[in-house]
Amino acid sequence: TQLLEQSPQFLSIQEGENLTVYCNSSSVFSSLQWYRQEPGEGPVLLVTVVTGGEVKKLKRLTFQFGDARKDSSLHITAAQPGDTGLYLCAGASSGGSNYKLTFGKGTLLTVNP
Amino acid sequence: SQTIHQWPATLVQPVGSPLSLECTVEGTSNPNLYWYRQAAGRGLQLLFYSVGIGQISSEVPQNLSASRPQDRQFILSSKKLLLSDSGFYLCAWRYGRLFGELFFGEGSRLTVL
Numbered sequence: 001t002q003l004l005e006q007s008p009q010f011l012s013i014q015e016g017e018n019l020t021v022y023c024n025s026s027s028v029f030s031s032l033q034w035y036r037q038e039p040g041e042g043p044v045l046l047v048t049v050v051t052g053g054e055v056k057k058l059k060r061l062t063f064q065f066g067d068a069r070k071d072s073s074l075h076i077t078a079a080q081p082g083d084t085g086l087y088l089c090a091g092a093s094s095g096g097s098n099y100k101l102t103f104g105k106g107t108l109l110t111v112n113p
Numbered sequence: 114s115q116t117i118h119q120w121p122a123t124l125v126q127p128v129g130s131p132l133s134l135e136c137t138v139e140g141t142s143n144p145n146l147y148w149y150r151q152a153a154g155r156g157l158q159l160l161f162y163s164v165g166i167g168q169i170s171s172e173v174p175q176n177l178s179a180s181r182p183q184d185r186q187f188i189l190s191s192k193k194l195l196l197s198d199s200g201f202y203l204c205a206w207r208y209g210r211l212f213g214e215l216f217f218g219e220g221s222r223l224t225v226l
Contacts, residue, residue: 101159103159
């Protein structure tokens with residue numbers, strides 16, 4: 001069973017601060033996705049990273065895929081209250097069937113105004 | 114455009130009663146379909162996935178079952194609910210290709226009393 005460990009589990013910061021959340025595994029993934037979820041709703045995709053070492057930027061969010069494709073990070077610059085939510089990483093199985101996505105337990109981010 | 118709907122949105126059921134959650138996708142054909150459960154607003158646990166009509170893969174042995182009677186319909190069922198079945202159930206679909214995004218439904222909140 002492939003496991004994704006996310007850290008920290010909870011993060012509460014002030015508006016304007018920077019933060020980084022991590023997603024780690026002992027397994028190799030063919031791709032890794034980051035989702036953001038608001039209370040009572042389904043998760044929404046933020047980004048997909050595919051190549052080891054890949055860096056993608058989405059406005060104030062920067063995503064990085066580890067060289068060995070076993071880990072990823074999400075960095076938010078100058079966080080805003082609208083960034084509040086549950087951030088989930090999900091890995092697609094490497095080799096064989098690519099049908100399954102394994103999710104981490106998430107990082108619950110609260111940005112206080 | 115593609116849409117996904119699941120219902121009911123909220124359900125309160127007594128222990129031992131049956132369950133049926135439905136999910137339908139519109140605007141696409143032969144999607145991969147998924148049922149996830151989310152406990153206490155945290156990580157998503159994959160329950161079932163399906164790559165075609167009548168094809169169901171179970172990830173976790175439990176009190177639940179799934180069926181796919183039509184290409185774009187996915188049903189989650191139980192004959193007798195347990196207290197531990199309470200949670201937020203999410204249906205999702207994905208194109209059957211590498212690195213595809215998961216599109217989630219609105220979720221169904223189940224409380225078993």
